[in-house]
Amino acid sequence: xxxxxxxxxILAAGASERFGSPKQLANFRGKPLLxxxxxxxVQSDLDLxxxxxxxxxxxxxxxxxxxxxxxxxxxxxxxxxxxxxxxSLQLGLTMAxxxxxxxxxxxxxxxKTDAALINRLNSAFWQSPKSxxxxxxxxxxGNPVVFGSKYFDALMxxxxxxxxREIIRSNPDDVHEVETANPHIFTDIDTPEDLAGxxxxxx
Numbered sequence: 670x671x672x673x674x675x676x677x678x679i680l681a682a683g684a685s686e687r688f689g690s691p692k693q694l695a696n697f698r699g700k701p702l703l704x705x706x707x708x709x710x711v712q713s714d715l716d717l718x719x720x721x722x723x724x725x726x727x728x729x730x731x732x733x734x735x736x737x738x739x740x741x742x743x744x745x746x747x748x749x750x751x752x753x754x755x756x757s758l759q760l761g762l763t764m765a766x767x768x769x770x771x772x773x774x775x776x777x778x779x780x781k782t783d784a785a786l787i788n789r790l791n792s793a794f795w796q797s798p799k800s801x802x803x804x805x806x807x808x809x810x811g812n813p814v815v816f817g818s819k820y821f822d823a824l825m826x827x828x829x830x831x832x833x834r835e836i837i838r839s840n841p842d843d844v845h846e847v848e849t850a851n852p853h854i855f856t857d858i859d860t861p862e863d864l865a866g867x868x869x870x871x872x
Contacts, residue, residue, distance in 0.1 A: 673770050673771070673795050674716040674717075674768070674769050674770060674771075675714075675715055675716055675769060675770070675771040675772065675773055675791050675794070675795075675815065676715065676716065676717040676718075676719060676761075676765035676768075676769040676771070676772050676773070677710045677713070677715035677717065677718045677719065677772075677773045677775055677787070677813075678719045678721065678758065678761035678762065678765065678772055678773070678774050678775065679703075679706055679707065679710060679718065679719065679720045679721065679761075679775045679776075679777055680721055680754055680757045680758060680761070680774060680775070680776055680777060681693050681703050681706075681720055681721060681722050681723075681729070681757075681777035682721050682722055682723025682724060682726075682747040682750035682754075682756075682757040683723065683724060683750065683754070683777070684723075684724040684750065684751070685724065687859045687860050688858070688859065688860060688861060689861065691724065691725040691728060691729060692777075692778055692858055692859075692864075693722075693725070693729050693777050693778075694725075694728065694729060694732055694733075695858070695861075695864055697780050697864065697867065697868065698780075698868065698872065700780075701732065701733065702777060702778055702780050702858060702864075703720075703729065703733060703777045704733055704736050705780035705781075705782075706775055706776070706777055706779065706780060706782055707720065707733070707736045707737070707739075707742070708736065709782055709783045709784045709786075709787060710775060710784075710787060711736075711739045711741065711742065712784040713784040713787035713788050713791070714787070714788045714791055714792075715741070715773065715787060715791065716741070716769065717741055717743070717765065717768075717769065718739070718741055718742045718743075719742075719743055719744075719745065719761045719764055719765060720737060720742060720743070720744045720745070721744075721745050721746075721747050721757040721758075721760055721761045722744060722745070722746050722747065723746065723747040723748070723749075723750025723757065724750055726746050730744070743764070745760055745761065745764060747760050752828075752829070753828065753829035753830040753831070754829075754830045754831075754832050755827040755828050755829055755830065755831055755832060758774060758824060758827065758832055758833070759824065759825050759827070761774075762821060762824055762825060763825075766818065766821045769818075770817065770818050771791075771794060771795075771815055771816065771817050771818065772815070772816055772821070772824075773787065773790065773791060773813050773814070773815045774812070774813055774814050774815075774816070774832070774833065775787075775812065775813040776812050776813070776857055778857045778858040778859070779812060779813075779853065779854075779856065779857055779858075780858075780867070781851065781853035781856065781867075782812070782813060782853070782854075783851075786804065786813075786849060786851055786854075787813065789847060789849070790802055790803075790804060790813060790815055790847055791815065793845060793847045794815040794817070794845065797845040799842075799843050799844060799845040800816065800817035800819040800820060800840075800843050801814065801815065801816055801817070801820065801833075801836070801837055801840065801843055801844045801845065802814070802815040802844075802845045802846075802847060803815075803837065803844060803845070803846055803847070804846075804847050804848075804849045804851070804854045805846040805847065805848055805849065805854075806848070806849050806850070806851060806852050806854050806855070807852070809855055810837070810846065810855075811853075811854025811855035812854055812855065814833060814837070816833060816836070819843075820833070820836055820840075823836050824836065853867075
């Protein structure tokens with residue numbers, strides 16, 4: 670029997686319209702936002718890390734060249750990123766679904782996602798009989814989310830910015846919730862003010 674393996678898919682193709690510049694490269698405590706997520710994924714137990722870029726990918730590749738050379742990272746460019754987050758999700762999943770039994774989706778603008786949280790979710794997923802695993806804080810579900818191969822076809826049918834949210838809502842009995850003390854599982858960076866607020870918090 671093959672060892673269960675999980676691919677991590679970092680969704681980093683968005684145009685950052687509300688931010689005013691590529692937020693993937695915005696400085697957070699000395700590193701670009703995206704690099705925090707990449708570093709956490711690489712340091713985690715994920716077996717593969719797929720980074721899906723789109724808007725301003727040339728600038729991002731130029732500034733993040735070294736982190737993207739890690740052994741277990743592959744990078745893809747979503748030229749259809751304007752159609753919504755689902756297009757990036759599906760591009761990453763297309764590259765992973767043949768060889769991996771689960772996919773964890775991570776957001777590029779959540780720099781507080783660390784390797785410990787990734788590992789905890791991945792471990793909880795494989796220990797649970799359920800096919801979706803989500804972190805929960807204060808009764809609210811957040812990110813990253815793990816989907817088993819059972820839902821790969823459904824994920825490939827999503828459209829726009831819907832992502833996997835509707836699949837989670839439609840299958841509550843198949844969702845394993847993992848309580849976490851990390852309130853940032855649903856905190857993303859949409860504006861410079863969001864980033865300033867996060868920077869103002871204690872490390």
